[in-house]
Amino acid sequence: MSEVHAVILAGGSGSRLWPLSRQHLPKQFLALDGKATLLQTTINRLSPTIAAKNVLIVTQESHAKGEAYHALLPYRALYEPIGRNTAPAIALAAAYLMAEGDDPVMVVLPADHIIKDEVQFREHLDIAIRAAESGKLVTFGIQPTRPDTGFGYIKAHPGENGQIHEVERFTEKPDLATAEMFLKEGDYYWNSGMFVWRASVILAEIQRYLPEVHGIVQSILTESRAGKTFQQAVEDHFATMPSISIDYGVLEKSDRVSLIPCDIGWNDVGSWQAVHEISPKDNNGNALQGNVIAVGCKNSLIRAEKRLVAAIGVEDLCVIETADAVLISKSDRTQDVRKVVDALHAKGATEHICHTKVNRPWGSYTVLEEDPEGFKLKRIEVAPGARLSLQSHRQRSEHWVVVSGTATVTNGDEVITVHKNQSTYIPIGAKHRLENRGNEPLHIVEIQVGDYLGEDDIQRYEDNYGR
Structure with a gap:
């Protein structure tokens, strides 16, 4: 088997989990269950397939030198001076790994997802690694359980061996009617944002479909060979990168993309409603975290970080308390938390930037x-x-x-x-x-x-x- 490295993308802002997640401490660096952070959980589930020494984290420089300093300290990391979406981050990581003299298989994972069935995940990962060794670009497709408009979809049909499906097309986040049609038609999967491929293969596809990104990466490599460190060269050139996702920039156009269907208890933790779904609950469907008293409440997430929170007779609510902010939302409206963050930014507030x-x-x-x-x-x-x-x-x-x-x-x-x-x-x-x-x-x-x-x-x- 080829050398296998994990590339963990940890540069997101996590604004949908405000007020717990902040610009300076986004959700990947939070322990939602009070134990390990989402980043550490992502790394832990790779063992024993990928050792910690073969983990490379791509994150924002401000995280690495600020609140996430100690979380990142045990691992190799590349720091983006400014966020430029997933394609530049992946190109940078692939070039960095190849500059070390090898052509490893890269397992690219977001830092902030939850997977309940880790054994099944690692079995799928082994299949993906073998497929990537033969030159395929492999993505994990999640078996949809509902017509969700919050995910992109991938249509794929079974290949020759049944384990690997051939991708027909990617679809951006649909409206509800289209999502319902996808589920009825079948062979559609949620786009998980998890990928496996050889470093050289993804770089070749980036060169083909995103020549501007590839050219900037080559400039970084040239300067790093001329005496600068790789990170110093990144700081000089990365800001000129276009902002584009790997899906839109490469995968939607490539003829090398395959998919592994997965039913692994995956959740992208993209809202407080999603946190409620994955959290342990009492007999009334309540997920209560911290110093909380709930009387006659049903199907609610109530989380207290600093003070006592008491609730009486509420249903289908998410209540999140921190030292300087309290969020109260209907469970099915928690996707709108971004609008609160936008409003805080517009008024020049700081409650979305950092905690007290x-x-x-x-x-x-x-x-x-x-x-x-x-x-x-x-x-x-x-x-x-x-x-x-x-x-x-x-x-x-x-x-x-x-x-x-x-x-x-x-x-x-x-x-x-x-x-x-x-x-x-x-x-x-x-x-x-x-x-x-x-x-x-x-x-x-x-x-x-x-x-x-x-x-x-x-x-x-x-x-x-x-x-």
Whole structure:
């Protein structure tokens, strides 16, 4: 068998699961069941077919250097400076793998799907890998269970061996009447977005159907061979990529595409209604998560992240509570959550961008209070051995009070130690750094005062994490 590598596409925004999913921490990096993240679950189900050392994650640079830093740390990764849909991401990954001197089979998977029957999935995966070794572009087609208008469809008929079907055509998301016709006619499958192929074969098809994408990838390869790292060359050229999906750009036109029909308990977790469908339920059909009291409720998803949520007599609702936002929606309207996110963006709000608690490579900060009169109150946690960047701010000063642990503080030319129940002051414009040289977490309370308190008022001079 050929060398097999997994390419996990983890660059999505996950806006349909707001308010839990945010722009800086989208759903692939969330643990919807309170255990492993969707990304980690995707990687885990590949074992033993594909080892962790053969996993390559393609994600946005902002995720890798921000809230998802620790989730991505154990794996190889390529960082997109800007999102450009699936075709450029896949082309980049294929070129990167071939630049290592091999022509592996690539198993391309979204990072944020759920598969209940993992044994059956791996059996289908073995079949797909063998087909890909012979030059086929293989996709997994999901047996439809209802006339769903939220998925693209693929029509395919059985091939010679019965396990591999030959694709006739791809269809974009249909209206309800068309979806009902597809189910009645048969031989239509939901497009799962999961693919298997050789790196060289998909690159050849990209060259044929998307020559602009292929040309940019070749420029990246040329620069990486001339002395730059592959990632540095990506940063120089990736923004010029067109934004196009692999389905629309290549697969709908190629004559190499085959399909494996699957009934594997697949769910793309594309809405809160979908989360309700896959969640454990009580005798009344309720999925209750967190500190929830439900009295006389039926067929509802109620999730509490921060506070107690009590519901009485509600039916067919999704109620999602976070520290700074609450979503209440009829279950069959949760696809419209995107409209809420669009409205937040239009009004210049931040509740769709980040949570009140924000993870950083060095630890985390939590916004406790922000006042329009010009102050912000934060709780900051710095992990043992970690330190923030050497930085300054143009429009705010900062007051730090240590509540546990011991802080090493750089303030201008001075380096001081600040113990529990002691404080220090950072003037506007002063170069400063916070560091935890101890073995226990460092907790401080920070009070910011200034005319502008945005997170983008920062100039970094040194940073351990390449930001």
